[in-house]
Structures are given as structure tokens and as C-alpha cells.
Amino acid sequence: MAFRRSVRQWVERELTPHAVEWDRSGSFPREIFRQAGELGFLGTNHDPAYGGSGLDYWYVTAFTEELTRSRNAGVNMALLVQSQMATPIIGAIGTDEQKRSFLEPALRGERIAALGISEPSAGSDVAAMKTTARRQGDEFVVNGSKMWITNGTRADFVTLGARTGGEGHGGVSLFTFPTDVKGFSVSKKLDKVGNLSSDTAILYFEDCRIPARYLLGEENEGFYHIMTNFQGERLTAAIGAVAGMELMVADAIDFGRQREAFGRPILKFQVWRHKLVEHLTAIEAARRLTYHAVDLFERREDPVKEISMAKLFAGDLIQKVAYDCQQLYGGMGYIDETPIARAWRDARLLTIGGGTSEIMKEIISKLVGL
Numbered sequence: 001m002a003f004r005r006s007v008r009q010w011v012e013r014e015l016t017p018h019a020v021e022w023d024r025s026g027s028f029p030r031e032i033f034r035q036a037g038e039l040g041f042l043g044t045n046h047d048p049a050y051g052g053s054g055l056d057y058w059y060v061t062a063f064t065e066e067l068t069r070s071r072n073a074g075v076n077m078a079l080l081v082q083s084q085m086a087t088p089i090i091g092a093i094g095t096d097e098q099k100r101s102f103l104e105p106a107l108r109g110e111r112i113a114a115l116g117i118s119e120p121s122a123g124s125d126v127a128a129m130k131t132t133a134r135r136q137g138d139e140f141v142v143n144g145s146k147m148w149i150t151n152g153t154r155a156d157f158v159t160l161g162a163r164t165g166g167e168g169h170g171g172v173s174l175f176t177f178p179t180d181v182k183g184f185s186v187s188k189k190l191d192k193v194g195n196l197s198s199d200t201a202i203l204y205f206e207d208c209r210i211p212a213r214y215l216l217g218e219e220n221e222g223f224y225h226i227m228t229n230f231q232g233e234r235l236t237a238a239i240g241a242v243a244g245m246e247l248m249v250a251d252a253i254d255f256g257r258q259r260e261a262f263g264r265p266i267l268k269f270q271v272w273r274h275k276l277v278e279h280l281t282a283i284e285a286a287r288r289l290t291y292h293a294v295d296l297f298e299r300r301e302d303p304v305k306e307i308s309m310a311k312l313f314a315g316d317l318i319q320k321v322a323y324d325c326q327q328l329y330g331g332m333g334y335i336d337e338t339p340i341a342r343a344w345r346d347a348r349l350l351t352i353g354g355g356t357s358e359i360m361k362e363i364i365s366k367l368v369g370l
């Protein structure tokens with residue numbers, strides 16, 4: 001399809017050539033957000049009234065799949081946080097003002113968005129978050145900190161979870177939080193194992209005053225909205241994992257055809273052909289499960305079980321696929337410039353970020369009545 005082709009052309013022209021350089025510098029130019037916005041890649045499934053294209057989720061799927069060709073998981077994650085993790089909830093429940101001030105410029109790639117849910121002592125256990133937002137007149141005063149926040153060092157706003165009520169999930173609200181507010185600071189840029197070109201930060205809030213109208217949705221209903229929002233995040237993780245695995249195996253096949261040992265191409269050894277065939281089979285299963293979840297998501301049918309299964313299955317599978325593909329490369333698989341070396345390192349995030357594999361199992365357990 002034409003959309004997929006235009007994403008691929010942009011990715012291969014503007015992103016892929018810089019994959020190693022951006023990982024080494026720990027960042028990528030802000031201009032990339034703007035380019036993606038101008039091309040309509042950030043607003044694919046968003047409301048046309050606020051700068052989106054109003055397309056269905058299969059376009060998001062195509063965008064996410066083609067992004068993997070950048071060979072740089074950090075830039076992919078940053079763009080997906082911008083378009084599919086920090087902003088959909090604003091489109092779904094925001095006021096017209098919130099959509100104009102936060103969503104629209106984010107979809108144009110002019111304002112960088114982050115999603116601020118996790119905290120130093122509350123990751124999986126979202127309902128345990130401690131950051132508070134106390135109402136004072138027509139303002140909220142925010143205090144606390146957020147941890148592991150993607151796009152965190154340069155975000156212009158954060159879609160922020162904070163405690164407005166009592167303990168537990170019933171006391172959490174969401175906000176659109178502009179980062180130019182007094183008392184806000186980036187306390188640290190975190191050094192990570194992978195996804196190196198993406199900035200991940202600890203954010204600090206000290207008596208930050210924001211207008212009460214920046215409350216996103218109803219007060220104390222944030223937990224429910226966060227859980228809804230997680231579905232898109234987990235689905236893009238599964239889609240990206242499947243597309244990433246396909247690239248890994250395709251690269252390994254190319255390498256195995258060319259690299260010789262003991263007088264024959266590596267791929268002629270049955271052990272490698274069988275291993276790759278096993279992976280191709282499992283990847284196909286992961287893809288079918290993921291597409292089934294996309295289909296349910298797109299048709300607004302309850303997709304939570306299937307999305308959790310897709311993230312769990314694809315996130316776990318990519319660990320094995322990356323390991324074996326890297327092994328096939330021998331020493332070249334340990335060299336930073338070889339895409340599989342970086343992909344192996346980056347793939348580790350997929351059982352951790354956006355809800356761990358254990359949390360996916362907990363969700364599925366509940367949904368199947370265990």
C-alpha cells in the first residue's frame with residue numbers, strides 16, 4: 001500500500017543511515033519528530049479535527065512495522081510514545097483546549113510528548129503511585145517524581161498520572177502537564193542497556209502549579225484511563241517485536257548464505273536451517289495472534305486478553321530469536337555495527353517495558369478465571 005511505501009522510504013532515507021551514530025550519541029535530532037508529523041505519520045489514527053488523518057489501526061500497524069527498518073529501536077520507541085502512547089488518551093477524553101494545546105502540536109511533531117506513569121517505587125503496581133496533585137482553588141499543585149520516562153529530557157508536556165484522592169487505584173487522576181512550569185526538573189538522564197538513542201529520564205515535581213482545567217478526564221478516574229491507554233502501547237510493542245523478528249531472521253539468512261565455514265555456507269548446516277525454520281514458524285504464530293488483537297482493537301471489541309497474550313508471546317519469543325540470530329553471526333554478532341548486536345540488546349526491553357511478562361500473565365490469568 002502507498003502509505004507503507006512512503007513510511008519505508010522515509011525510514012530508509014532519514015533514519016536507517018544514522019542508526020549507529022544516534023545510538024552512540026544517545027539522542028537523535030528533534031527535527032525527526034517534525035518530519036514524521038509533517039508526513040502525517042504521527043497522526044494516522046487520530047481525529048482529523050485535531051490534525052490527525054482518521055485512518056484505522058492497520059495504518060498504525062504498517063507504520064510500526066516499517067519503523068523497525070530504522071534498525072534503531074530508540075527512535076522507534078520515541079516516535080511511538082509521541083503518537084500512540086502519550087497522546088491517544090488526550091484525543092479520547094481531553095477537552096477541546098487540551099486537544100488544541102497538547103494533542104495538535106504533538107501530532108505535528110512540534111511539541112514533544114511523554115507519558116509519566118511509572119515512579120521509583122511504583123512500576124507494575126500503578127495504583128501505588130505516590131506523586132500527588134492537590135487542588136488549590138483553580139489550580140493543582142503537583143509534587144513527586146516519575147521514573148524511566150521516555151522522551152523525558154526534552155518533553156514539552158507529560159501526560160501525567162498523579163494521586164488526587166486516597167490510596168489505591170480510585171485516587172489516581174490524569175493531567176496534561178506542561179514542562180515549562182516552575183518547580184519541574186529533569187533530575188537525571190538514565191544510562192540504559194539498549195534503546196540508546198531514546199532519552200529516558202527521572203522527572204521531579206516540586207510544588208508545580210498547573211491550571212485545574214489541565215485535569216484529563218474525570219478526577220480520580222485516571223487508573224481506568226491508564227489501563228485503557230496501556231492497550232495501544234502493548235499492541236505496538238507486539239507489532240514491533242514481530243516485525244523486528246522477521247528482520248532478524250531475514251538478515252541471518254543472508255549472512256548464513258554468505259559466511260562459510262568448513263567449506264560450506266553456514267546455512268547449509270542443518271542445525272541452522274532447522275533453528276531458523278522453528279523461529280519462522282513461531283514468528284508466523286506471533287504475527288497471527290498480534291493481527292487478531294489488532295482486529296479486535298480496531299473493531300472496538302474487548303481486546304485485553306489477546307493484546308496481553310500477543311505482548312507476552314512476542315516479547316518472550318524475540319529473546320530467543322535475537323539470541324539465535326546473533327549466535328549465527330559468530331563474532332560479527334558481537335560488533336555494535338552489526339544490526340543484530342544492537343537488536344539483541346534492544347529486544348531485552350520487550351519483556352519489561354509497558355507491562356512486564358509477569359504482569360501480562362497476571363492479567364491473562366484473571367481474564368481466563370484462574
Ligand SMILES: Cc1cc2nc3c(=O)[nH]c(=O)nc-3n(C[C@H](O)[C@H](O)[C@H](O)COP(=O)(O)OP(=O)(O)OC[C@H]3O[C@@H](n4cnc5c(N)ncnc54)[C@H](O)[C@@H]3O)c2cc1C
Binds near residue numbers: 357
Ligand atoms: C527503557 C524504558 C522506557 C520506559 N518508558 C516509560 C515511559 O515512557 N513511561 C512510563 O510511565 N514508564 C516507562 N517505563 C517503565 C516501565 O513501564 C516499568 O519499568 C515496568 O512497568 C516495570 O515496572 P518496574 O520497573 O517498577 O518493575 P517492578 O514492578 O518493580 O517489578 C520487578 C519485577 O517483579 C515482577 N513483578 C511485579 N509484580 C509482580 C506480580 N504481581 N507477580 C509476579 N511478578 C511481579 C516484575 O514482572 C518484574 O520482573 C520504561 C521502562 C524502561 C526500562
